[in-house]
Amino acid sequence: MNPAISFQQVGKTFQTPRGALNALSDVSFDIQPGEFFGLLGPNGAGKTTLISILAGLARATAGRVTVHGHDVVDDYAAARKSLGIVPQELVFDPFFSVRESLRIQSGYFGVRGNDAWISELLEGLGLADKAGANMRQLSGGMKRRVLVAQALVHRPPVIVLDEPTAGVDVELRQTLWGFIARLNREGHTVLLTTHYLEEAEALCGRIAMLKQGRVVALDRTSNLLAGTASTMLRFKTDDPLPPDLAAQARVTGRIAQVKAPDANAVESVLARLRAAGVKVEDLEIGRADLEDVFLEIMQGAGSVRPAVAEEAA
Ligand SMILES: Nc1ncnc2c1ncn2[C@@H]1O[C@H](COP(=O)(O)OP(=O)(O)OP(=O)(O)O)[C@@H](O)[C@H]1O
Numbered sequence: 001m002n003p004a005i006s007f008q009q010v011g012k013t014f015q016t017p018r019g020a021l022n023a024l025s026d027v028s029f030d031i032q033p034g035e036f037f038g039l040l041g042p043n044g045a046g047k048t049t050l051i052s053i054l055a056g057l058a059r060a061t062a063g064r065v066t067v068h069g070h071d072v073v074d075d076y077a078a079a080r081k082s083l084g085i086v087p088q089e090l091v092f093d094p095f096f097s098v099r100e101s102l103r104i105q106s107g108y109f110g111v112r113g114n115d116a117w118i119s120e121l122l123e124g125l126g127l128a129d130k131a132g133a134n135m136r137q138l139s140g141g142m143k144r145r146v147l148v149a150q151a152l153v154h155r156p157p158v159i160v161l162d163e164p165t166a167g168v169d170v171e172l173r174q175t176l177w178g179f180i181a182r183l184n185r186e187g188h189t190v191l192l193t194t195h196y197l198e199e200a201e202a203l204c205g206r207i208a209m210l211k212q213g214r215v216v217a218l219d220r221t222s223n224l225l226a227g228t229a230s231t232m233l234r235f236k237t238d239d240p241l242p243p244d245l246a247a248q249a250r251v252t253g254r255i256a257q258v259k260a261p262d263a264n265a266v267e268s269v270l271a272r273l274r275a276a277g278v279k280v281e282d283l284e285i286g287r288a289d290l291e292d293v294f295l296e297i298m299q300g301a302g303s304v305r306p307a308v309a310e311e312a313a
Contacts, residue, residue: 002068006031011060024053024213027215028215029208034189035206037190038221042298045211055083086147102150103115111154117155125149148179156188157187192204205221225289225290242275242276257292
C-alpha cells in the first residue's frame with residue numbers, strides 16, 4: 001500500500017536579499033494511512049513551508065512529495081483531492097451563509113448532492129445552529145470551525161491541520177479534537193502542526209520534529225517520552241533561582257521546572273533552593289512531558305546549519 005504522505009529528500013531554498021535561505025533540507029519521512037502524525041518545530045523551522053509544498057501552493061527545489069502515490073506536482077489534481085487542508089489564516093468569503101459556502105466548496109471539488117455530509121460536518125463541529133448565518137456574523141472561533149468544515153467537504157482521506165488551535169478557546173478545541181479523533185478512528189490520516197505540545201502528546205501516535213529545516217527527531221510519541229524518562233521537579237516561586245539551577249531550569253512566569261532523575265537529585269535541588277533562601281510553593285514531582293523532550297531535542301540538536309547559506313559564487 002502507498003503511504004498516505006511521502007516526503008522524499010525534500011529541499012526548499014528561498015532567494016532573499018541576504019542570500020539563499022535553506023528553509024528545508026533533505027526532509028524524508030512517510031506517514032502511513034490511518035496515522036495521527038504530529039509535525040513540530042520552533043518558529044521558522046519549516047513546517048508551513050513543508051505543508052505548502054504538500055498542498056501544491058509552493059514548489060520544492062529538491063525532492064518529491066506524494067499523497068497516496070500521487071505526485072503533488074505531476075499529478076496535482078489527484079493529490080489535492082486526497083487532501084483536506086485547514087489553513088492557519090482565516091480566509092473566507094463574507095457574502096455567503098455557512099451552508100452556502102460549504103456547497104460552493106463542494107462544487108470546487110466536483111462533489112454534488114453533498115447536503116447530508118455537510119449537515120454531518122455542521123453537527124460534528126457544533127455549527128448546526130449557524131448553518132444559515134452569514135459568514136460575516138460569525139465569531140473568530142466559529143469561522144475557524146467553518147474552515148475545518150470547508151477542508152472536509154470532499155471527504156478527503158488525508159486531513160492536514162496547520163496550527164488549527166492557535167488562539168481558540170477550550171470549547172472549540174474540544175469540539176475540534178473530538179471530531180478529528182472520530183474521523184481518524186474511521187480511517188482518515190491526520191497530519192497536525194501545532195505549538196501546543198500537550199495536544200500533540202495527547203493526539204499524535206508519531207511525531208517528527210523539525211529544526212532549521214531538518215528532521216531532528218522522528219519516532220513514536222511514547223518512545224520520544226520514554227527516551228528521556230526523566231522526573232521533573234515543578235514549583236512556583238517569586239525569588240530568583242541560584243545561577244547553577246537557573247542554568248538548567250525551564251521557567252515560565254512563576255513556574256520553574258528542574259530535571260531531577262532520582263530521589264537524590266530531588267533532595268539536592270531542594271537543598272540548593274533552601275540554601276539560596278528561595279521560597280517555593282505548589283511543589284510537585286512529575287514525569288517529563290513532550291515539552292521537556294522537545295526542549296531537550298532542540299537544545300541538543302545544536303545549530304544544524306547556518307540560517308543563511310553562502311550565496312553561490
Ligand atoms: N516566501 C518566503 N521567502 C523567504 N523566506 C521565507 C518565505 N517563506 C518562509 N520563509 C523562511 O523559511 C523559513 C521557514 O518558515 P516557515 O514559515 O515554514 O516556518 P514554520 O516552522 O512554519 O514557523 P511558524 O511556527 O512560525 O509558523 C523561515 O526562516 C522563514 O523566514
